[in-house]
Amino acid sequence: MSGTFPSTDFQALDFRSNVTVRTTVTISNKMQRAKVGGQFWSFKLQSRPMTREEFMPIYSFLVQQHGQFENFQIELPGNISSTRGTTTQTFTVSKDAAAGATRVSCNGGSTGTLKKGDIIKFTNHDKIYMLTEDVNSDASSEDFLYIFPALTTAITQASATTVQYNNVKITVMQVNDVNQYQTGTDNKFKYELEVQEVL
Numbered sequence: 768m769s770g771t772f773p774s775t776d777f778q779a780l781d782f783r784s785n786v787t788v789r790t791t792v793t794i795s796n797k798m799q800r801a802k803v804g805g806q807f808w809s810f811k812l813q814s815r816p817m818t819r820e821e822f823m824p825i826y827s828f829l830v831q832q833h834g835q836f837e838n839f840q841i842e843l844p845g846n847i848s849s850t851r852g853t854t855t856q857t858f859t860v861s862k863d864a865a866a867g868a869t870r871v872s873c874n875g876g877s878t879g880t881l882k883k884g885d886i887i888k889f890t891n892h893d894k895i896y897m898l899t900e901d902v903n904s905d906a907s908s909e910d911f912l913y914i915f916p917a918l919t920t921a922i923t924q925a926s927a928t929t930v931q932y933n934n935v936k937i938t939v940m941q942v943n944d945v946n947q948y949q950t951g952t953d954n955k956f957k958y959e960l961e962v963q964e965v966l
Contacts, residue, residue, distance in 0.1 A: 769832075769837050769838055769839050769840075770828070770839055770840070771839065771840045771841070771842070771936065772825075772828065772839060772840065772841040772842070773824055773825055773828050774814075774825055775842050775843065775844055775845070775848075776814070776815065776844075777812045777813060777814060777815070777844055778813050778814060778815040779812070779813040780810060780811070780812055780813075780843065780844065780847065781810055781811040781812075782808070782809075782810045782843075782847065783808065783809045783810060784806060784808060784897075784915075785806065785807050785808070785809055785963070786802060786804075786806045786916075787802070787803050787804045788800050788801070788802055788803070789801050789802075789803050805916070805919065806915075806916035807963055807964040807965075808895055808937065808963070808964040809942070809961070809962065809963035809964065810843070810961075810962060811959060811960070811961045811962075812841075812959065812960045812961075812962075813957070813958075813959050814956075814957050814958050814959075814960075815957075816953070816955035816956070816957055817955060817956050817957070818954070818955070818956070819954065819956060821956075822948070822956035822958070825958070826946065826948060826956075826958070829941075829946045829958075829960070830946050832940075832941060833944075834941055834943065834944030834945070834946070835940050835941050835942070835943065835944055836940075837940070838938055838939065838940050838965050839938070839939065839940075840936040840937065840938050840939070841936065841937055841939055841962065842934055842935070842936045842937075843935075843937070845934075847886070848886065848933070848934055848935045848936075849932070849933040849934060849935070850881050850882060850885045850932045850933060851882040851884070851885060852879060852880035852881040852882045852885065852901075852902070852932075853879040853880050854878065854879030854880055854881060854902075854904060854932070855879065856878055856879060856904070856906075857929050857930075858873040858874070858881075858904075858910065858912070858929060858930040858932075859873060859874045859927060859928070859929050859930075860872065860873055860874075860889070860922050860923075860924060860926075860927075860928040860929070860930070861873055861874040861909060861924060862924055863921070863922065863923050863924055864918055864921065864922045865918070865921050866917075866918050866919060866920055866921045867917045867918060868917060868918045869899075869913060869914055869915070869916075869917045869918075870911050870912070870913050870914070871889075871911070871912045871914065871918070871922065872909055872910070872911055872912075873909070873910045873911075873912060873930065874909070874910070878904050878905065878906040879904060880901060880902060880903050880904070881898055881901070881902040881912075881932055882898065882901055882902075883898055883899060883900055883901050884897060884898065885897070885898045885932060886898075886932075886935050887912070887914070887930050887931060887932045887935065888930070888931040888935050888936075889920075889922055889928050889929075889930060889931075890928050890929045890930075890931060891920065891922055891926055891928045892919065892920040892966070893938045893966055894918075894919045894920065894964075894966055895935065895937050895964060896914040896915065896916065896918075897914065897915050898912060898913065898914060899913045899914060899915050900913040912930065919966065937964055938964065938965055938966070939962035939963060939964055939965060940962060940963060940965045941960070941961070941962055942961040942962060942963055943961070946958075
């Protein structure tokens with residue numbers, strides 16, 4: 768299967784940024800560090816207690832992913848997947864940005880703010896980024912989006928790429944192949960879901 772996970776109603780979220788750093792220490796105690804591989808997001812979601820009627824469509828979706836085999840999209844709760852800023856306008860990329868860039872230029876047609884820590888997505892690829900600086904657009908000057916991690920895919924002005932900052936969906940896979948749930952004498956159902964970002 769694939770598709771979009773059928774719920775954004777979670778009781779708890781454990782959200783992580785993952786990078787791999789190789790560290791070596793010499794006999795003289797000098798340390799060398801090197802980044803290897805790329806960055807990815809991962810998270811664990813815990814449901815609230817649900818009725819069987821609420822739960823079974825969610826569980827059915829999960830088992831159809833065949834454990835780690837399929838990718839699917841998930842929208843985190845609104846307090847994570849949407850900006851804390853005030854903008855309601857469209858940000859469009861105004862200059863080419865190469866893979867590896869940590870700053871992306873956008874046109875000045877937008878007003879309002881985006882906030883440091885907001886997650887965003889560019890419409891030309893699936894990677895999720897986090898803003899590392901506030902954006903305060905005045906609708907007349909060029910806006911710069913400072914992001915983490917660096918761009919994994921180049922963006923061209925000609926492609927009219929826009930920035931998604933509300934209801935951002937992340938493409939993920941399950942971390943393991945077992946889907947289980949808990950239920951008790953209260954006839955309520957609970958589950959945990961652990962996933963990681965894939966491109």
